[in-house]
Amino acid sequence: MSKVRILNEGIIKELLDIKNVIEVVKQVYTLKNSNQADLFPIITHIFEPGKADMDIKAGHLKGEANVFGLKLVSWFGENIKKGLPDVIGTIMVFDGRTGIPLGILSAEHITCMRTGSAGAIGSKYLARKDSENLLMVGAGHQAFFQIAAGLTVLNNIKKVTVYDPINYKFAVDFCNKVKLRLKNEILLRYKDDKIYSEKLAKKFGITFVATDDIEKSTGQADIIVTATPSRKPLIKREWVKKGTHFTCIGSDMEGKQEIDEN
Ligand SMILES: NC(=O)c1ccc[n+]([C@@H]2O[C@H](COP(=O)([O-])OP(=O)(O)OC[C@H]3O[C@@H](n4cnc5c(N)ncnc54)[C@H](O)[C@@H]3O)[C@@H](O)[C@H]2O)c1
Structure with missing residues (x-):
């Protein structure tokens, strides 16, 4: 019987x-x-609407890897008040030839990186190449990874505007911290690759600005990324300029x- 690897959040980071x-997510799409x-x-389950839910996403990667597995991520909003993380998850991976378990992995950071990459790949291939203004709607966990991955693959972004539907101050706070986070959590990984890290530092050195005017910011945006748990549209069709991704x-x-269904 093979050994089951257990990878915690620290090791995964x-x-x-x-x-x-981003490259791996692209390969998996292919x-x-x-x-x-x-x-x-x-599988999704709501324990208490607006308070606690969970989903299980699962799949099978055939070919040489031949693994299958699942990711269970839950959101317990009240956890923050208890000093606990609100989003928490676990991944289980199994051998596709034998069904034998191969690993148990913490899922939070993987989810953030995977989802950020998926968003970035969408913008890279579907947005106009000359896109300069990115509007980020939501200023939570995902917002950082959407921006980090997006700026990594996009070549002409000059400004990121951040809108928080709940509280303008969250967007201000996010913008005040984002450059330091990009440096510490993303850029430092490439410190041994001078050319790449200088290229990335230039992309991260752009303007980040908070807004409380979603209509105006929508009208100026070339790319709009939404990462909120909203259950009603935050963006109306008539605010959007032609060609926005x-x-x-x-x-x-x-x-x-999150957006107008029309
Ligand atoms: N598509 C995917 O694969 C995928 C992956 C991860 C997360 N998500 C989803 O993305 C969303 C954001 O995740 P996160 O981890 O950044 O969450 P988060 O709680 O860290 O941030 C949520 C953001 O939305 C705002 N917000 C909170 N309640 C809101 C409401 N009712 N209406 C509008 N805005 C609201 C918050 O102020 C914050 O800016 C969640 O709904 C999560 O389930 C999707």
């Missing part, structure tokens, strides 16, 4: 770097497109909605 994760990867139906990350379950 050491192992993953955004450039690599495998999915060529029927070498299957997704199983998602949308990446809607938050609306990942029935009942969630």
Whole structure:
């Protein structure tokens, strides 16, 4: 019987770097497109609306890797008051030839990096190449990774505007901290690669600004990324300029909605 590897959050943070994760996520999309990867139906459960829910996402990567597995992520909003994380998750990986468990992994950082990468890949291939203004709607966990991965793959972004639907101060606070986080959590990973790290530092050195005017910011945006648990549209169709690209990350379950359905 093989040994089961257990990777905690600390080890995963050491192992993953955004450039690599973006490449891996891209490869998995390609495998999915060529029927070498299957997704199983998602299971979602709401324990208490607006307070606690969870989902289980699972799949099978065929080919050489031949592994299957699942990720259970739960959100318990009240945890913050108890000094506990609100989003928490675990991944289990199994051998696709024998069913034998291969690993148990902490899922929080993997989810952030994977989802940031997925958003970035969408913008890279679907947004206009000359896109300069990115509007980030939501200023939580995902916002940072959407911005970090987005700036990694996009080449012409000059300004990121951040809007928090709940409290303008969250967006201000996010903008005050984002450059230091980009440096410490993303850039330092590439300190031994001078050319790449200088290129990335230039991309991260742009303007970050908080807004409380979502209508005006929508009208100026070339790319809009939404990462909120909203259940009603935050952006109206008539505010959007022609050719704007949308990446809607938050609306990942029935009942969630971030943009005008029209
Ligand atoms: N598509 C995916 O694969 C995927 C992956 C991870 C997270 N998500 C979803 O993305 C969303 C954001 O995740 P996160 O980890 O950044 O959450 P978070 O709690 O860290 O941040 C949420 C942001 O939305 C704002 N917000 C809170 N309640 C809101 C409401 N009712 N209406 C509008 N805005 C509200 C908050 O102020 C904050 O800016 C969640 O809904 C999460 O389930 C999706």
